[in-house]
Amino acid sequence: DGGITQSPKYLFRKEGQNVTLSCEQNLNHDAMYWYRQDPGQGLRLIYYSQIVNDFQKGDIAEGYSVSREKKESFPLTVTSAQKNPTAFYLCASSNGQGNTIYFGEGSWLTVV
Amino acid sequence: GESVGLHLPTLSVQEGDNSIINCAYSNSASDYFIWYKQESGKGPQFIIDIRSNMDKRQGQRVTVLLNKTVKHLSLQIAATQPGDSAVYFCADTTDSWGKLQFGAGTQVVVTP
Numbered sequence: 001d002g003g004i005t006q007s008p009k010y011l012f013r014k015e016g017q018n019v020t021l022s023c024e025q026n027l028n029h030d031a032m033y034w035y036r037q038d039p040g041q042g043l044r045l046i047y048y049s050q051i052v053n054d055f056q057k058g059d060i061a062e063g064y065s066v067s068r069e070k071k072e073s074f075p076l077t078v079t080s081a082q083k084n085p086t087a088f089y090l091c092a093s094s095n096g097q098g099n100t101i102y103f104g105e106g107s108w109l110t111v112v
Numbered sequence: 113g114e115s116v117g118l119h120l121p122t123l124s125v126q127e128g129d130n131s132i133i134n135c136a137y138s139n140s141a142s143d144y145f146i147w148y149k150q151e152s153g154k155g156p157q158f159i160i161d162i163r164s165n166m167d168k169r170q171g172q173r174v175t176v177l178l179n180k181t182v183k184h185l186s187l188q189i190a191a192t193q194p195g196d197s198a199v200y201f202c203a204d205t206t207d208s209w210g211k212l213q214f215g216a217g218t219q220v221v222v223t224p
Contacts, residue, residue, distance in 0.1 A: 004155075033211070040120050042201060042214035043156070058211070090155050100146065101212060103155035 003027065004104035006091050012112050013078070013085065021076045021107045023091030031096040032074035036060060037088040037106075046089075049074055050096060078109060086111050120199060122219040131189040133218045135202035140183060142204035146212065147176060147187045150199045159187070159200075189220075197222045 004025045013019045025032065031050050035043040045058030049068040063082025068074055074093075078085045088108055094101040125131045137145070143164040148156035160171045162178050162185075169176050175188040185202050199219050203212040 006155075040216075042216045043203075043212070044214075045211055048211060100158055100161055102158060103148075105155045106153070108153075 004091055004093055004102060006089075006104040006107050008107060009105070010108045010110075012110050014112060016080045018077055018079050019109065021078070021089055021091075021109070023074045023076065023104060025072055025074075025091075025093045025104075027093055027102070028071070029093035029095055029102075030071070031094045031101075032068065033092040033094075033101065034058075034064070034066065034074070034076045035090040035092065035103075037090060043090060046076065085109055120217050120219045122221060124221045124223060125192045125196075127192060127194060127222055127224050129192055131187075131192045131196070131220060133187045133189075133200050133220065135185040135187075135215050135218075137183050137185060137202070137204045137213070137215070139204065139206055139213070140180075141206045142213075144205050145176070145178060145185055146203045147174075147185075148201045148203065149196075150201060150217070152198075156201060192220075192222050194222050194224070196220060 007022045033048040034046040037043050044060050046064050047066040049055035052071050055066050055068050065077045088106050090106045091104045092101045146161045147159040149159050150156045160174050160176050162169045162176045167178050173190045177186045199217045201217045203214045205212050
């Protein structure tokens, strides 16, 4: 199946730990994105990448880090510096140039 | 779109009726608009898009209307079905790489 795969679906983090969320796409899309969604709210952009080995901060990048070593992969690390990490995290991809952005099924992160 | 708070506006619709979901956007330079449907615990699903050089676009049972003068977007769903129950988000972008700005969303509840 073609699409965007996020893992794990559910993740629990202890205080002070870093955790990494995986995002893989087999759509051959150049651009990839990470969004955060809090209950009852819209999506906010964390980081995005237009091309391999390049990425830019979005609106709420503090406490997060990313890498883009391969076209199909864009992992997100939620660091201990992120003070309120409990949220639903969504990865997305597109061909860029104003084309439609498609989303994965999301990952739930809870701090315990 | 703009996030306006924690409580999603709700639209209750009787099965078989038409639904109209409204969205205001703030950036007059936005040139690409997308409607997404999000079911509970899942990633947003693309419904329909429209570019700023159009004022209407139709899909299967859905129509998007764009009024750039008042910066307003609407989604019309014909013959609403129980499976249409979800949160609907509008999103807009001025960036060719599609960094989307999301609204807070509207909860659609379809009653039999």
